[in-house]
Amino acid sequence: MSYRDVAVHLTLDPRNEMRTRLAIALARRFGARVSGLYTVPPPNVPYYMGEYIPTELIQKQMDEAQRASVGAREAFLATCRDAGIEHRWLSSDMAPVEALRLGARASDIVIVGQPDPNPSDPASIPYGTDVLPHELALQAGRPVLAVPYAGEFGEIGRNILVAWNGKREAARAVHDAMPLLRSAETVHLLVVAPEKKGRTPLADIAEHLQRHGVRLQSAIVDGNGSGQRKVGQILMAEAQGRGADMMVMGAFGHSRLREMVFGGVTETVLSGMTLPVLLSN
Structure with a gap:
């Protein structure tokens, strides 16, 4: 692809x-x-x-x-x-x-x-x-x-953060971003969730990406039961801290009213983004 x-x-x-x-x-x-x-x-x-x-x-x-x-x-x-x-x-x-x-x-x-x-x-x-x-x-x-509305982005995709939660939308985003992921120098695969015993949510997708030749780092960030708005803020902070030049994430959709009232990961990232974000649904 x-x-x-x-x-x-x-x-x-x-x-x-x-x-x-x-x-x-x-x-x-x-x-x-x-x-x-x-x-x-x-x-x-x-x-x-x-x-x-x-x-x-x-x-x-x-x-x-x-x-x-x-x-x-x-x-x-x-x-x-x-x-x-x-x-x-x-x-x-x-x-x-x-x-x-x-x-x-x-x-x-x-x-x-x-x-x-x-x-x-x-x-x-x-x-x-x-x-x-x-x-x-x-x-x-x-x-x-x-x-983003502000900033210069002449070339991206060398240092990518992937937001992963194991859901269909995230899987779609990873697949759609594969050309960029394969050509990146570093890919950070991130789950914002408490780590569980045994097999982690990252294991299968990390193995899949490595089979595609993706130069991968992976991590689980403990969100301490954070709400969706907080998860979006964590993702943006992690992207900045890891020097990412773009983010890949699934686009999770609800009614506009629900998004405006309760917020959401997608809405939070898109309203406060400081780097390009690849979205798929």
Whole structure:
């Protein structure tokens, strides 16, 4: 298994170039093509004001969105040409989750950005991206690489932390990340749970990864009965302490209301991430 098609989400966002460079780095490593999928933001019209907004203003917003897409297209194509990477440009006026859900299924991995977790102006967040990483990971059927809102990530996957709990979603994430895991210099396989007598939760998956030639370290961190939010914080602290440049984890989905009220490992990591996170469901 390898990555031969890498999709990257682009929109009205100054982080387009950083995500494109990361996609190019992955494509160069695996001999892949990069597909830039641009989602055109719709007019910003509150539903309760629709009939009061002049059509001229709506048309102006649509024209500005189209002009922005032309600039993004030219920047993407130039960056890929300069890198000597096979590439293509795709554009959609569908909501980002829907457009990427469809586009990701014809790709091996899709790169998306984390929305600003503390926006000074919530209206400045590109349309539909506020829930993009988590919702897409639950729907795409492909691994989703979520990239933090801040920081530079030109190349990743040399020192990887894998969050393991033995569940289906974690197994899916490990399988989907295998090209990166095999080429990594170090992989930290981590379980956040009290150690039990006898065979540990790590034993079988550690043996499986070693059979694939993964250079593996493994550990069990005693979470002392921590709740899901605390487990997410432990994972992020362990990733930082071990010098990881990315994390691999299963995307565990509940209703948005339940996630907002009770939190969750996935939600905690995605809201406070400081390194790219590969998610699968």
